[in-house]
Amino acid sequence: MLARLAENLFWAGRYIERAEDTARMVDVTYHTLLESPPQETTHAYTQLLEVLHLTGAYEASGGGDRAITPEDVCAFLVRDPGNAGSIVSSISYARENARSVRELISSELWEAVNHLHFTLRARDLDADLADQPFELFRIVKQSCQTVSGVALETMPRDDAWRFLTLGRQLERAEMTCRLLNVRFSQLVDYSAPVAFHHWIAVLKSASGLEAFRKRYRASMDPSEVVEFLLLAPDFPRSVRFALETAERQLDHLGGRTGRATRLLGRTRASLQYRDVVELMDEGLHPFLDQLQDEVAAVADAVATEFFRQSPEGSMYAVATT
Numbered sequence: 001m002l003a004r005l006a007e008n009l010f011w012a013g014r015y016i017e018r019a020e021d022t023a024r025m026v027d028v029t030y031h032t033l034l035e036s037p038p039q040e041t042t043h044a045y046t047q048l049l050e051v052l053h054l055t056g057a058y059e060a061s062g063g064g065d066r067a068i069t070p071e072d073v074c075a076f077l078v079r080d081p082g083n084a085g086s087i088v089s090s091i092s093y094a095r096e097n098a099r100s101v102r103e104l105i106s107s108e109l110w111e112a113v114n115h116l117h118f119t120l121r122a123r124d125l126d127a128d129l130a131d132q133p134f135e136l137f138r139i140v141k142q143s144c145q146t147v148s149g150v151a152l153e154t155m156p157r158d159d160a161w162r163f164l165t166l167g168r169q170l171e172r173a174e175m176t177c178r179l180l181n182v183r184f185s186q187l188v189d190y191s192a193p194v195a196f197h198h199w200i201a202v203l204k205s206a207s208g209l210e211a212f213r214k215r216y217r218a219s220m221d222p223s224e225v226v227e228f229l230l231l232a233p234d235f236p237r238s239v240r241f242a243l244e245t246a247e248r249q250l251d252h253l254g255g256r257t258g259r260a261t262r263l264l265g266r267t268r269a270s271l272q273y274r275d276v277v278e279l280m281d282e283g284l285h286p287f288l289d290q291l292q293d294e295v296a297a298v299a300d301a302v303a304t305e306f307f308r309q310s311p312e313g314s315m316y317a318v319a320t321t
Contacts, residue, residue, distance in 0.1 A: 009160055176229055
């Protein structure tokens, strides 16, 4: 497969995952804060920008002195064309990447991505955000899940499938790490009754509340939430599950001798055999910082190994060129 096509598939997977995760997290934040005081609302949307790694981009979009308001943050995350991480931008980039590899993906997958793109273009997003944001987020989440499901059911397990899945899983692992890192550092000082509801929001942000309750019943112990989102071997949005899935794709793509595969194997093994109690005693925040850096290093190694002409090249979103 041409390096350019492999990169397009990798980024298409990342952008679809990014759009779905953003829609879910904005939706959870919006519903959690419907009856909250203004100071808590500002704090929650500040955290949301941190989780999505867009604090600097948000500030820059307002000249460095932009206030944090729910209306501005939601507009920035949903429709701002200057924000490469917004939902509209992510779907647009995913479509452009998918369009460039039409011969490698199924017609049904292309139609699903194309339909989502034009659905968002046809909507009055400002009116949606003002009147029924929950409906807009539902459409985005379900449509992204449809795209993933169509890919699952219609694509052969060839290199095209593997690059698409690899991008999606690395994006997911990094997003879950940031979600835990930002939220945990803010929640450790909360009183138990208040923290209980916030931990529910964290689990909802990863579509994990029901699965968590099946395993831990009525408990909402922070260490169990961390263990579930980091280490659950059977929950699709845990970091461990995402890394194991990505590792299987790399095994097929580059064998066990590639640098990206070795980096990912070490990262996955280091996480898999951690004891969550010891981890929290030693310090969860530095560990999650390191884990995020390692996942980013894997993505960079994938780019160097499969996409770049030389190690000095830079990873870029093909859709922007």
